[in-house]
Every structure is written in C-alpha cells, then in structure tokens.
Amino acid sequence: MAKRPTIHDVAAVAGVSRGTVSRVLNDDRYVSPAAHAAVRRAIAEIGYIVNRNARSLVTQRTGSIVMVLSEPHEKLFEDPNYSVTIRTAVRRLADRDMSLVMMVAGDDGDRDRVIRYVRGGHADGVFLLSTHAGDRMVDALVDIAIPAVALGAVIGRESVIPHAAADDREGARQMTRHLIEAGRKKIATITGPMDTPGGIQRLEGFADVLGRKASRKLIEHGDWTRLSGESGMARLLERTPDLDAVFVASDLMAAGALATLRAAGRRVPDDVAVGGFDDSSVALSTHPPLTTIRQPLADVAEETVRLLLALIDGAEHVESVILPTRLIVRESA
Amino acid sequence: MAKRPTIHDVAAVAGVSRGTVSRVLNDDRYVSPAAHAAVRRAIAEIGYIVNRNARSLVTQRTGSIVMVLSEPHEKLFEDPNYSVTIRTAVRRLADRDMSLVMMVAGDDGDRDRVIRYVRGGHADGVFLLSTHAGDRMVDALVDIAIPAVALGAVIGRESVIPHAAADDREGARQMTRHLIEAGRKKIATITGPMDTPGGIQRLEGFADVLGRKASRKLIEHGDWTRLSGESGMARLLERTPDLDAVFVASDLMAAGALATLRAAGRRVPDDVAVGGFDDSSVALSTHPPLTTIRQPLADVAEETVRLLLALIDGAEHVESVILPTRLIVRESA
DNA sequence: TTCCAGTCTGTGAACGTTCCCAGACTGTTG
DNA sequence: CAACAGTCTGGGAACGTTCACAGACTGGAA
Numbered sequence: 274m275a276k277r278p279t280i281h282d283v284a285a286v287a288g289v290s291r292g293t294v295s296r297v298l299n300d301d302r303y304v305s306p307a308a309h310a311a312v313r314r315a316i317a318e319i320g321y322i323v324n325r326n327a328r329s330l331v332t333q334r335t336g337s338i339v340m341v342l343s344e345p346h347e348k349l350f351e352d353p354n355y356s357v358t359i360r361t362a363v364r365r366l367a368d369r370d371m372s373l374v375m376m377v378a379g380d381d382g383d384r385d386r387v388i389r390y391v392r393g394g395h396a397d398g399v400f401l402l403s404t405h406a407g408d409r410m411v412d413a414l415v416d417i418a419i420p421a422v423a424l425g426a427v428i429g430r431e432s433v434i435p436h437a438a439a440d441d442r443e444g445a446r447q448m449t450r451h452l453i454e455a456g457r458k459k460i461a462t463i464t465g466p467m468d469t470p471g472g473i474q475r476l477e478g479f480a481d482v483l484g485r486k487a488s489r490k491l492i493e494h495g496d497w498t499r500l501s502g503e504s505g506m507a508r509l510l511e512r513t514p515d516l517d518a519v520f521v522a523s524d525l526m527a528a529g530a531l532a533t534l535r536a537a538g539r540r541v542p543d544d545v546a547v548g549g550f551d552d553s554s555v556a557l558s559t560h561p562p563l564t565t566i567r568q569p570l571a572d573v574a575e576e577t578v579r580l581l582l583a584l585i586d587g588a589e590h591v592e593s594v595i596l597p598t599r600l601i602v603r604e605s606a
Numbered sequence: 607m608a609k610r611p612t613i614h615d616v617a618a619v620a621g622v623s624r625g626t627v628s629r630v631l632n633d634d635r636y637v638s639p640a641a642h643a644a645v646r647r648a649i650a651e652i653g654y655i656v657n658r659n660a661r662s663l664v665t666q667r668t669g670s671i672v673m674v675l676s677e678p679h680e681k682l683f684e685d686p687n688y689s690v691t692i693r694t695a696v697r698r699l700a701d702r703d704m705s706l707v708m709m710v711a712g713d714d715g716d717r718d719r720v721i722r723y724v725r726g727g728h729a730d731g732v733f734l735l736s737t738h739a740g741d742r743m744v745d746a747l748v749d750i751a752i753p754a755v756a757l758g759a760v761i762g763r764e765s766v767i768p769h770a771a772a773d774d775r776e777g778a779r780q781m782t783r784h785l786i787e788a789g790r791k792k793i794a795t796i797t798g799p800m801d802t803p804g805g806i807q808r809l810e811g812f813a814d815v816l817g818r819k820a821s822r823k824l825i826e827h828g829d830w831t832r833l834s835g836e837s838g839m840a841r842l843l844e845r846t847p848d849l850d851a852v853f854v855a856s857d858l859m860a861a862g863a864l865a866t867l868r869a870a871g872r873r874v875p876d877d878v879a880v881g882g883f884d885d886s887s888v889a890l891s892t893h894p895p896l897t898t899i900r901q902p903l904a905d906v907a908e909e910t911v912r913l914l915l916a917l918i919d920g921a922e923h924v925e926s927v928i929l930p931t932r933l934i935v936r937e938s939a
Numbered sequence: 940t941t942c943c944a945g946t947c948t949g950t951g952a953a954c955g956t957t958c959c960c961a962g963a964c965t966g967t968t969g
Numbered sequence: 970c971a972a973c974a975g976t977c978t979g980g981g982a983a984c985g986t987t988c989a990c991a992g993a994c995t996g997g998a999a
Contacts, residue, residue, distance in 0.1 A: 292955095295956070295957060325659075327984090330983090330986085331956055331984045332957065396612060418638040528891035629947095637947090656985090660984070663954045
C-alpha cells in the first residue's frame with residue numbers, strides 16, 4: 274500500500290510551496306488565481322486528503338463533537354428518539370465536515386472516560402442526551418469550559434447548559450384540553466419520572482389546564498416503561514373507578530395502560546379515553562391506535578446542533594429553544 | 607485556561623526523560639520499577655492526558671472505528687436495533703479505549719464522505735450497519751483494505767466482509783414449525799424486501815419447513831413497514847380467504863397485518879394465527895401480543911465488534927458468526 | 940579479569956500540518 | 970521618483986508524540 278500523499282507532494286506537483294497549499298486548503302486570502310488552480314488540480318490528480326491529526330495538533334481543534342448518551346436505568350425507553358437524533362446530528366455536522374463520536378455514560382467509569390476524553394481535547398463540543406438531574410459529569414464539563422448543549426433540559430443546570438426541546442408543557446395542555454373538549458369529566462394522569470424534564474413538565478401542563486381538579490388521587494407516577502403504565506393504570510382504577518379519561522405521559526406507558534383497561538373490561542375510548550405522548554411507533558400498533566402528542570424530534574435535534582455550533586464558533590451565549598408540539602387525534606380519545 | 611500538560615512536563619516532574627514516560631504510557635518492556643512509579647505519580651499529580659493526535663500522527667493508528675449506518679429508503683424501521691447496537695459497540699470499544707465515530711450513508715454524497723474519511727486514515731476499522739446489496743461504498747472499502755465487518759450479511763460480499771448475525775433462517779423455521787404444530791393447515795407469509803438478508807433468509811426458512819406447500823399464492827413481499835404489512839395481508843386474504851396462519855417477517859409488519867385482519871373481521875388467533883419476527887417493542891403493544899422470534903441483538907453486536915477487533919489486531923481471516931434465535935410464544939399464535 | 944547478554948535510559952528525528960515572519964512584487968499616491 | 974499599502978509567496982518553527990539508536994550499567998560466565 275503506497276503512502277498517502279502529503280501536502281509536500283501536492284506542493285511539488287503544483288509547483289508551489291507548502292504554505293501556499295495550506296492557504297488554499299484553508300481558503301485564506303492572498304492566493305493568486307493561478308496558484309489556486311494549480312493546487313486544486315494537483316490535489317485532484319494525486320488524490321490528496323488532509324491529515325486531520327496533523328492539523329489538530331497545531332490548531333487545537335479536532336473537527337469532532339462527542340454525543341454523550343446517558344442511560345440512567347439501563348432502560349431503552351427512548352430508543353426511537355435516539356436514532357432520529359443521531360442521524361440528524363450526523364447529517365448536520367457532516368455539512369461542516371465535522372464528525373460525531375458516540376460515548377455512553379451509564380456508570381461512573383463511563384462518565385470518567387467522557388471527562389478524560391473531553392479534557393484530553395479530543396472534541397470541540399459536547400452534545401448531551403437524556404442527562405439526568407445531579408450528574409457530576411455535567412459539572413465537570415462546565416468546569417472544563419467546553420461548549421456543551423443538551424437535547425432536553427438538564428434539570429438544575431438550565432442556565433449553564435443551553436438546550437433545545439419540544440414544548441412538553443404545552444403538549445400536555447393540548448392533550449388535556451382535548452380530553453375536556455371531548456366531554457370527559459374525571460381525568461387522571463400517569464406521569465414520567467419526576468427527575469426528568471418530560472416527567473415534570475407534562476404533569477405541569479396537565480395541572481395548568483385542570484387546576485384544582487387535578488387532585489392527588491388522579492395522579493400516578495411511572496418510569497416510562499410499559500409495565501409502569503400497566504401498574505399505574507391499575508392503581509388509578511382501584512382508587513378512582515369512575516374515571517373517564519387518562520393522560521399518559523408516554524405512548525409506551527399508554528400501551529401498558531390500555532392492556533390494564535382491557536383486562537378490567539373498560540372499553541377505549543367509550544368508557545375511558547386514553548391520551549399518549551411522543552407519537553412513537555407503538556402509538557399506531559395499539560388497539561385502538563393512540564391519540565397522542567407529536568414532538569418535532571428531528572427539528573429538536575437540528576436546533577440542538579445549531580446551538581452547539583454557535584457556541585463552538587465563539588458565541589458568548591445562546592438561548593435555549595422550545596419547539597411546538599402537535600395533537601394527533603386517532604381513536605383512543 | 608492553562609495549557610494542557612505534555613509528556614515533557616511529566617518527564618520533568620518525574621525526573622526522567624520523554625522516552626521513559628512514553629515507555630510507561632505504552633507499557634513497553636525495560637522500565638525500572640522506580641521510574642515506572644515516578645512517572646505514574648507525576649501523571650496523576652499534574653493530570654496528564656496523552657494527546658491522541660500527536661500519537662496518531664506517528665503511529666498511523668487512530669484508536670477509533672467508524673460505524674456506517676446505511677438507510678436505503680429513508681425509513682426508520684430498524685430503530686431499536688440501531689440503538690442497542692450502538693450502545694453495545696461503544697461499550698466494547700471503550701474497554702480498549704477506542705472510540706466510535708458515527709457516519710450515515712444515505713446518498714452518494716454521504717458515501718463519498720465515508721470513503722474520504724476512511725481513506726484519510728481517520729479510522730482503524732469500519733462497522734457496517736444494514737448495508738444493502740450492490741453498494742459501491744463496500745467495494746471501495748475493500749479496495750482500501752481497511753478492516754471491515756458488518757452486522758448482518760452484506761449480500762453478495764459475504765466472502766469479503768465478515769459479519770455476525772442472528773440465524774434468520776432457523777428462526778423462520780422455528781416459527782413455521784410452531785404454526786404447524788398448532789394445527790394450522792394453510793400458512794402464508796409476508797416477507798421483507800428481497801434485497802436484504804432478513805427478507806431472503808426468513809423466506810427460505812419458511813420454505814424449508816413447508817416444502818411444496820409454500821406456494822406462490824401464499825407469499826407476499828413487504829418492505830418492513832407497518833403499511834406494507836397491512837396491504838400484504840389484504841392481498842393474501844383476497845387471494846386465499848381460507849388461510850389460517852401467517853408468518854410475518856417483522857413485528858412491525860405483523861402489527862399492520864393484525865389491523866387488516868381485525869378490519870376483515872378475522873379473530874386472532876382463533877381464525878388466523880399470526881407470527882412475527884424480532885421481538886421488538888411493538889410485539890408487546892399489539893392486541894393480542896405477538897408470538898415472535900427473538901434475536902440476540904446485543905450478542906450479535908458484541909460479536910461483530912469482536913470480529914472487527916480481531917481483524918484490526920492483524921488476523922488474516924475471521925469466520926462470520928451466526929447466533930441462535932428463540933421462539934417467544936405469546937397470544938397471537 | 941574480560942567479555943557478553945540483558946536491562947534500562949536519554950536523545951535526535953520524524954510524523955503532516957498551520958502559523959508567522961520576511962521579503963518580493965505590484966500599483967497608486969504625493 | 971520616492972514612499973507606501975496591498976497582494977502574494979516561501980520557509981523556519983512548532984504542535985506532542987513514538988521510534989530507533991546509542992550508550993551506560995549490571996551480573997554472570999569463561
């Protein structure tokens with residue numbers, strides 16, 4: 274295997290100096306049209322590709338950002354979201370010829386590795402995914418002062434880690450209003466974990482609309498899993514047998530709730546209306562199909578990348594972005 | 607922000623030379639215990655982290671591998687699989703202090719970027735995901751002679767790109783046998799696309815068991831989407847109204863088939879038994895829950911990484927690995 | 940004692956870039 | 970015609986490592 278051509282080879286072929294080739298590569302000012310053309314031609318001719326390592330060594334920039342995937346409970350609940358996010362981010366970064374390094378932060382060892390990686394200067398920025406409240410890693414990153422953003426708020430660090438997210442609160446309001454407009458009188462909810470933004474804000478939106486009618490008795494907490502949807506629904510039915518609607522904070526939990534309702538002999542939506550959240554793939558495979566709230570996931574990912582790139586480009590401060598959700602009416606409510 | 611400490615700083619603090627520090631870092635032979643200890647102490651004291659760029663520059667190794675995610679049709683059908691795969695790969699690579707760079711190969715521009723990246727020497731190996739038949743990129747990679755493996759066979763390039771995969775064919779046999787043992791007489795199938803290994807092999811397994819009874823009339827081709835499951839089922843019902851079972855090559859398509867059956871007034875499993883494949887998250891949210899075939903996804907991912915690392919470590923040739931599937935009996939069959 | 944093999948260490952050179960400075964050449968202005 | 974600003978180019982130095990080599994020191998065998 275022949276050695277890869279270097280900038281010297283390009284210079285030799287083009288009949289100019291290293292410096293000029295470098296200037297063409299980084300399109301600096303002050304390169305004559307003739308030299309520019311010669312260099313371009315030489316690059317194409319010998320198939321030259323810049324060596325990023327050598328470049329990084331002197332520029333102190335790496336051309337890559339690291340996406341940190343936290344998985345608090347070893348659960349896979351957000352799968353589809355992850356995939357869309359990764360795809361979108363990779364695409365956007367590719368536009369700037371930057372690459373995406375994946376890391377997971379499941380345990381303390383993982384988190385240390387991330388810190389070491391970033392501290393080692395191997396990334397120009399950090400993209401946090403589903404980071405949970407009180408993560409020491411976040412503080413370490415802030416300490417290192419590397420550009421960092423999150424998809425979804427980092428609870429307790431909103432002011433220091435900008436983020437993009439769907440409007441969970443307004444989404445919950447949309448669903449709750451929809452249930453009321455459908456004539457439902459006794460509306461319960463199954464929330465997500467109360468240490469996640471989705472858990473908190475979807476409950477807030479629910480409470481915003483129902484006001485005093487959102488009593489403790491009508492609230493159950495889940496952990497995003499189908500199973501927790503099943504058991505939460507069971508507890509609600511036991512406590513409030515005459516409820517006629519339930520807003521479940523994720524489609525997956527809603528699928529669990531549907532199973533419980535069916536087992537209890539309740540018809541959906543006739544006896545009990547069920548509203549989900551996410552518009553994930555399960556929403557279509559349940560019976561009946563779920564009325565749910567769609568999050569603009571790709572847009573959220575895109576915005577997150579935009580924020581990060583702005584920071585990397587030197588912006589002092591960027592504003593977090595909240596994108597609107599949409600009510601998708603199907604048959605469950 | 608103070609400059610990061612270099613190997614020189616470590617050497618100074620430890621009272622040894624650059625060379626000795628480097629030897630400790632790469633645990634070469636011939637370092638005295640005293641020197642070793644002094645260097646370790648100095649590293650800890652000043653928080654030294656090796657600069658990978660500088661290292662790569664001379665070693666020609668990058669310590670990273672690139673995962674290429676092909677998405678033939680802009681579809682997201684394999685979402686959950688992707689996430690598990692990415693997680694597993696990241697974890698295994700982290701054990702060796704290697705990192706994972708994500709790239710997508712949706713269009714020709716993307717593919718060229720991947721080639722350029724690899725040709726530029728920015729990765730020690732390539733991990734292909736859902737690459738489709740006849741992809742020029744694959745040939746380019748083979749040409750570059752970089753270690754490359756795939757999760758799932760690369761059709762037409764099996765001999766040159768080793769892979770790990772679930773035993774699709776035997777899985778299909780398991781399901782087909784299960785349907786027969788349940789007394790079903792007229793068994794149809796909805797396959798995946800015939801240019802994917804899953805599409806091909808799951809049909810082969812089906813045919814293996816049914817032999818001549820697997821007539822053309824009982825076979826419909828889908829494209830992994832729920833919608834194609836719906837329409838495929840509709841066509842089957844029209845052509846063969848008296849079928850009493852259907853093996854659908856993915857859970858998602860099976861969910862679509864269930865909807866069609868319900869609309870047609872067929873009871874599942876009483877009138878028609880339905881078998882899926884994947885044991886993905888939708889399998890539990892359908893009504894009734896799907897009897898399906900579970901793939902050992904994490905294991906497959908792990909094996910794929912193992913193959914790749916073996917190649918990177920200099921193995922001349924590695925054997926592809928096929929892992930067993932398992933029948934999961936629920937209510938649909 | 941002499942020699943040699945085995946340990947251990949330091950140092951110059953190289954990896955492939957970018958940065959910066961000095962200098963050459965142009966055209967315009969006073 | 971002199972001075973100067975603007976444009977363009979080349980080449981030395983630096984980025985932080987690893988590698989290869991040379992040499993110093995040890996202990997045991999001849």
